[in-house]
Amino acid sequence: MTNPMHRRLTEALAAGGDLLLTDLRCPAALLTEGAPAGAPLDGDGTAAVELLLRDRRIAAIAAPGGLATEAPRLSLGGRHVWPMLVDAHTHLDKGHVMGRAPASGGTHPGAREATTRDRIAHWRHDDLIHRMDFGLSCAEAHGVAAIRTHLDSHEGQGETVWGAFAEIRETWKGRIALQASALVPFDAWGTDYAVRLADIVAGHGGLLGGVTRASGGTHGSLDDIDGLLDRVFTLAKERDLDLDLHVDEAAEADALPHVARATLRHGYEGRVTCGHCCSLARLPEAEMDATIALVKEAGLSLITLPTVNMYLQDRVPGRTPRWRGVMPIHELRAAGVRVAVAGDNCRDPFYAYGDHDMLDTWREAVRICHLDHPFGDSAGLAGTAPAAICGFGAGSLGAGRRADFMVLEAWSLDQLIARPQSDRLLVREGQVLDIRPPSYETLRIARGETVPELA
Structure with missing residues (x-):
């Protein structure tokens, strides 16, 4: 460990007992109670604070000099300290198949076809376990403490993928909190399988979900979308399950207003999350404003996936993309809609890159x-x-919470943005985590692949 501050913090935490961390900064938005009284705030909303650690928890947060304690002190020299972060939309079951799955061309239809072929050929219990574990190991090494994953739950596969998820959730208990939502083309909710799938999900404490397109189709108009929504909402209400849907992941699609109206129709305000919603940004201003007002009325939460949607949307061979593929975050937040950012796919046909790093x-x-x-x-x-x-x-620093945080080599948010923070120091339950992202070789070994000897 070459960083002197990292060494001093590691030694101080290992010694046990109370510890007062001084001279640190954290965005007020990442403090459970906001900036404490008297804490200086810079122009970017970052607060200067100090933390008292006790019994693997944060005992108190205060403005500089605001804590009267005899505890040993350690200055962090003005560095940023962030909580462990949250990835509210990813796909652990799809991840890390690059090099194995067929080529997708980087398009949404190509990714859907390539994933289907890989799923049919390879998605067995052990394969799912290996890849989910690899993805979670990446996330842990980057300071992610909680994940909601979507699980492909096609008929004949639902039991397998949810069984693997249940096993991996138990294995990772105490390290990363896990939730899951069922993912099927939306017409699946109109089949006899719908009841069986809802029962599988309920048995694992999950969420009902789906993608607002028909099997084998693209995002766009579904003639029977209102009936399908009524079916999935009814199944959810009967089992007291929340919903998390993939909605309008295309340049032109119109499912979001239907979802909002179904939410109001079934009295499910505050219990429905919609990911993607790409086409919302391309509506005429008046229509976009009206849709956002409806989303607000329905209490929908929206999650944008900027890296993946920039990768997939408006991709045409030989042509530069003309739009970014992200939802109108500023307008949604100004209207009071709850919005989050998440990572989505990772090294699979829907996104060839990524490392489950929410800070990135x-x-x-x-x-x-x-x-x-x-x-x-x-x-x-x-x-x-x-x-x-x-x-x-997870996701914030607050009195009474576990002492889980990241110490970053950045003294301002522009510095934090400018570098990848690959030298971040992770602390979980008041102890330094000495971990690194797993080697890609572990995936190769799990698949039984060999690498030819170099001449």
Whole structure:
């Protein structure tokens, strides 16, 4: 460990007992109670604070000099300290199949076809376990403490993928909190399988979900969408389950108003999350404003996936993309709609890149969506906002919470954005985590692959 501050903090935490961390900064949006009284705030909404650690928890947060204690002190030299973050929308079952899955061409239809072929050929219990575990190991090494994953739950596969998820959730208990939502083409909710799937999900404490397109089709108009929505809402109400849907992941699609009206029709305000909603940004201003007002009335929570949607949307061979594929975050937040940023796919046909790193996802979201000048409360989009949507306890620093946080080599948010923070120091339950992202070799070994010897 070459960083002197990292060494001093590691030694101080290992010694046990109370510890007062001074001279640190954290965005007020990532503090459970906001900036404490008297804490100086800079123009980007970052507060100067100090933390008292006791019994693996944060005993108190205060303005500099605000805590009267005899505890040993350690200055962090003005560095940023962030909570562990939350990924409210990913796909652990799809991940890390690059090099195995057929080529997709980087398009949405190509990704759907390639994933289907990979799923049929390979998605067995052990394969799912290996890849989910790899993805979670990546997330842990980057300071992600809670994840909601969508699980492909096609007929004949639902029991397998949900069984694997249940096993991996138990294995990772205490390290990463996990939730799951069923993912099927929306016409599946009109089949006899719908009841069986709802029971599988309920048995695992999950959420009902789906993608607002028909099997084998693209996002767009579904003639029977209102009837299908009524069916899935009824199944959810009978089992007291929340919903998390993939909605309008295309340049032109119109399912979001139907989802909002179904939410109001069934009295499910505050219990429905919609991911993607790409086409919302391309509506004429008046129509967009009306749709946003309806979303607000229905109490929908929306999650944008900026890196993946920039990768997939408006991709045409030989042509530069003309739009970004992200929802209108500024307008939604101004209207009072709860919005979060999430990572989505990782090294699969829907997104060839990524590493389950929510800090990196947030950094990219800032640049893609212009969440800066000033940053304001945008840091909450990767912490407090997704935690509130999912009901996770992670995503913020607060008195009484576990001492789970990241110490970053950044003294301002522009510095945090400028570098990938690959030297971040992770602390969980008051102890330094000495971990690194897993080697890709572990995936190769799990698949029984060999690498030819170099001549």
